[in-house]
Amino acid sequence: MSPGTGSALRLLAASVDAKAVAEIGTGCGVSGIHLLHGMRPDGVLTTVDSEPEHQQFARQAFRACGFASNRARFIPGRALDVLPRLADAGYDLVFCDGDRLEYLDYFTESLRLLRSGGVVVFEGVFASGRTVDSGPQPSEVLRLRELLRTVRESQEMVTSLLPVGDGLLCAVKR
Numbered sequence: 001m002s003p004g005t006g007s008a009l010r011l012l013a014a015s016v017d018a019k020a021v022a023e024i025g026t027g028c029g030v031s032g033i034h035l036l037h038g039m040r041p042d043g044v045l046t047t048v049d050s051e052p053e054h055q056q057f058a059r060q061a062f063r064a065c066g067f068a069s070n071r072a073r074f075i076p077g078r079a080l081d082v083l084p085r086l087a088d089a090g091y092d093l094v095f096c097d098g099d100r101l102e103y104l105d106y107f108t109e110s111l112r113l114l115r116s117g118g119v120v121v122f123e124g125v126f127a128s129g130r131t132v133d134s135g136p137q138p139s140e141v142l143r144l145r146e147l148l149r150t151v152r153e154s155q156e157m158v159t160s161l162l163p164v165g166d167g168l169l170c171a172v173k174r
Helices: 003-015 030-038 054-065 079-085 102-113 139-153
Strands: 021-023 044-049 072-076 092-097 114-123 157-162 168-173
Touching: 003 030, 003 092, 003 114, 003 168, 021 030, 021 079, 030 044, 030 054, 030 092, 044 054, 044 079, 054 072, 079 102, 092 102, 102 114, 102 139, 139 157, 139 168
Parallel strands: 021 044, 021 092, 044 072, 092 114
Antiparallel strands: 114 168, 157 168
């Protein structure tokens, strides 16, 4: 994750005064650290990853940054299996950095998870410049293009594409 992407995540979490954030794709915890820094001091990050060892690394990283253990809830499993179990309108921000082939499904779940005024953020939507390349593209890029079109055309969202890192697609739920 680029420093600009991390800074944008921190800003977005702070701008919605985030108390509850859902993260799809824990990774090694870098994005979670940025989100936690932007969240309210009593905020809780719910992070989902299919790789338990990723969550173990993130747990250690959060602890090393001084975050109390009750600031993060780790849920192992496939995002599309876990997300339906999370509370409707219970989240201020949803950060998506999981399987790009599933981003469109994450968007559908995010609409349900977000409160009015909440923000959904998708990382990596430029796909190293391939989303604007006119040549033949792999299915991941075609799905990203479909996501970009769907979010842009949604009447429920106000959108922006931030040119930081590999592209952040941000949308605020009306």
